[in-house]
Each structure stands twice: as structure tokens, then as C-alpha cells.
Amino acid sequence: MPITAVNKDLDALTLQVVADFTAPVRRLWDAYLDPSQIERFWGPPTYPATFTRHDGSPGGLSNYVMNGDDGGVSRGYWKWVAVEEGRSFEVRDGFSNDDGSPNTDMPDMRMVFDFQETALGSRLVTTTYFNSLEELEQLVEMGMEEGMRDAMGQIDTVLEDLAAFAAGNGTELQLIGDTQARASRVIRGSVDQVWRAHHDPELLRRWQLGPDGWSMPICEVSPDVGGLNRFGWQNESGDEQFGFVGETLESEAPVRSVTTERMWTPEDPEAANSPSTINEMTLTPVEGGTLLVLVITYPDAETREMILATGMVDGMEASYARLESEVLAA
Structure with a gap:
């Protein structure tokens, strides 16, 4: 005791x-x-x-x-x-x-x-x-x-x-209630560095590359409340594209941001038919770097299961590993 x-x-x-x-x-x-x-x-x-x-x-x-x-x-x-x-x-x-x-x-x-x-x-x-x-x-x-x-x-x-809390553990996911998921990872870098890597288009293009062999030609990010964000990826031949569009709801640099996100495709460029999520990112200094926590709120349980089944967590881990090795270690 x-x-x-x-x-x-x-x-x-x-x-x-x-x-x-x-x-x-x-x-x-x-x-x-x-x-x-x-x-x-x-x-x-x-x-x-x-x-x-x-x-x-x-x-x-x-x-x-x-x-x-x-x-x-x-x-x-x-x-x-x-x-x-x-x-x-x-x-x-x-x-x-x-x-x-x-x-x-x-x-x-x-x-x-x-x-x-x-x-x-x-x-x-x-x-x-x-x-x-x-x-x-x-x-x-x-x-x-x-x-x-x-x-x-x-x-x-x-x-x-x-062992449950250390840099190098990778991205961990926890389901909260019926409609939320919380992803967390310790990233080897300061809070200021991790914040900038999420809001500087030049840096974002270096680590948020999407699937292997894809590039990120569209990268528009606004840290201002009410600002619009648009991201787009395409394969090497350019005949396949997808991306996300959303709005910044809250921004408290360099510790917290809240944004909406909807997926767009060439067939639905305004993402009118895509479900919207709310993404709450919090950055906290811890031993070994910065604890990044992302709480995602989905419109319903079915949407959450559908998106997680796409391999989202594996994709996040690949991006965060690239962030550490190619941006923060540079």
C-alpha cells in the first residue's frame, strides 16, 4: 500500500x-x-x-x-x-x-x-x-x-x-464506448517539433506519404479555428487518388488541436457522401519524447469498425516511424 x-x-x-x-x-x-x-x-x-x-x-x-x-x-x-x-x-x-x-x-x-x-x-x-x-x-x-x-x-x-509505456512501443489503439477510439504513441521529439511536423506542409509531405509508392501532392493545413484542411495522395501513375478534407475546430499550439475529417475521392471530390469524424490530438512531454494521443469520434459503431478494419493503425505507425526517422532525426 x-x-x-x-x-x-x-x-x-x-x-x-x-x-x-x-x-x-x-x-x-x-x-x-x-x-x-x-x-x-x-x-x-x-x-x-x-x-x-x-x-x-x-x-x-x-x-x-x-x-x-x-x-x-x-x-x-x-x-x-x-x-x-x-x-x-x-x-x-x-x-x-x-x-x-x-x-x-x-x-x-x-x-x-x-x-x-x-x-x-x-x-x-x-x-x-x-x-x-x-x-x-x-x-x-x-x-x-x-x-x-x-x-x-x-x-x-x-x-x-x-514495458507498457516507452518510446519504441509503436502505436496503440483502445476503443472507448461505442463510437470513439484512442490511438497513442510516444514520439522521439519535443512537443514543439511534433506540433510543427503536423502543421508545416513541407514536413507533412515527408512523413504522411500514405501507402507505399504514393505521394502527397495536396497538403493544405490551417492551425486557425475555422480554417480548412485538405490532403490528397496519388499513386505513381496518377490514376488513383484519395484524400481528406475538414475544418479546424480548436487550436491551442503546441499542445492540442481538434479537427473534422471526411474522405474524398475523384468520384466524390467534396466528400459529400463520406462520414465525418472528429479528431482530438493532444501532445504531452514525457520521458523519451512526446506522448501523442489522438481521440477519434466516429458517427456510429459501424463506421468505426469499418475504418479500423482498413488497417488504419498500421498506417499510422508507419507514418509516425517515418516522422521520427526522416523529420525529427534530421
Whole structure:
């Protein structure tokens, strides 16, 4: 059990949890910043969490849902207030409605996560600041302390699984709910480099080449909200073409972008008959490079299965490997 102390201060309206680990600080930090890792311990074993968004930067937002073994559902969010890379972060933690909006009928809290190096590894001090004594007592009554103990008791297993989180693992895919998929990969390069590689047409043409033997003659990308994006590939003879068109919905350089995407062909150049997806890309600095997380929302489950069956993940991995070897290593 990693928790070594729990301190309640009714005068300061705080609940402080101290936990010690044999893993290095960097490993512990990365576990909290990677959605595929934090959801393995953010929530008790009987109420595991799924993160549909996790932006580890000031002004960012995290959304998660915990589905209980008893059929119960609990939704929550973090609003990221401050981040000191590798040392601490502060969030506003609260409950969410079914649509992801804050549930104002329930308390929200300020939480500070402080990561410290120790002789044996690392220490995490989590301090929760409540708005009133009534809110503190309400959440303690709801089992907050016991929930944190159960949740943090799972972290050691995650930290020991070093092979599950490392540069060179390749692109990994996880299905979320009925209509989403999350692809993630650690890319050997800085956040700024990976962002630029996704938004500079000259660089994009060097690594997003499509199938073997194809080129990318059309590459129009806009980082501005409302801007249009158009990409097109063709084979060597030029008698086969396809591409994607979409719009930039959100852009927070160099950490997050949200775009739409529809596939076009010469027979349907405006992609009027193609289903549209929403692609949310988040870039987070981690040990070994940048964690790229792409959450794709499809119009329905059938469309998701159809697109994934085309070998999309293999194509993404080939492109990311090319990005590392031909762009970032240059």
C-alpha cells in the first residue's frame, strides 16, 4: 500500500494524502499525464475510470467516467490550473453531468499534486482544498478517503509495467464506448517539433506519404479555428487518388488541436457522401519524447469498425516511424 499518511485539517479545510513509491519521479509523473495509465488507477477497482480527454497543460481539461460493477456511473472533470513540468500540477476537480458539463449541485475542489524525489524513489503529496467545512464533511461521508486509498493502491502495478509505456512501443489503439477510439504513441521529439511536423506542409509531405509508392501532392493545413484542411495522395501513375478534407475546430499550439475529417475521392471530390469524424490530438512531454494521443469520434459503431478494419493503425505507425526517422532525426 503506497499511502503512508492521511491528514485532515478542519481549520484549513484540507485533506492531504502522502504516498511513497520505489519508482522514479519521472515514471510516476508520466503515469498521471498519460490517459491510458491514469485510468488504470484513478478510481477504485470496482469503479474503473475511462478518460475521454486529458490535457495536461494550463487551461486544459480532463473528462472521465467511472463505471461501477454495480451498474452505477460517476462522471468527473479536471480543469488544469497550473503545471510545473515533472514537479507539480494543480486542477479544479468536480463532478459532471451526463453531457460532460460541470454538475453545479455537487462540490468542486482544488487539488494540488506535488511530486518529490526520495532516497527510495518518489513521493506524491496530494492536497485537496475544500470550499467549506460542510463540503469537506459531505465528501468524506461519501467515501472520498477510502476511495483514494483503494485507487492509489493500484499505482504500484502500473509503475512496475515499464514495458507498457516507452518510446519504441509503436502505436496503440483502445476503443472507448461505442463510437470513439484512442490511438497513442510516444514520439522521439519535443512537443514543439511534433506540433510543427503536423502543421508545416513541407514536413507533412515527408512523413504522411500514405501507402507505399504514393505521394502527397495536396497538403493544405490551417492551425486557425475555422480554417480548412485538405490532403490528397496519388499513386505513381496518377490514376488513383484519395484524400481528406475538414475544418479546424480548436487550436491551442503546441499542445492540442481538434479537427473534422471526411474522405474524398475523384468520384466524390467534396466528400459529400463520406462520414465525418472528429479528431482530438493532444501532445504531452514525457520521458523519451512526446506522448501523442489522438481521440477519434466516429458517427456510429459501424463506421468505426469499418475504418479500423482498413488497417488504419498500421498506417499510422508507419507514418509516425517515418516522422521520427526522416523529420525529427534530421
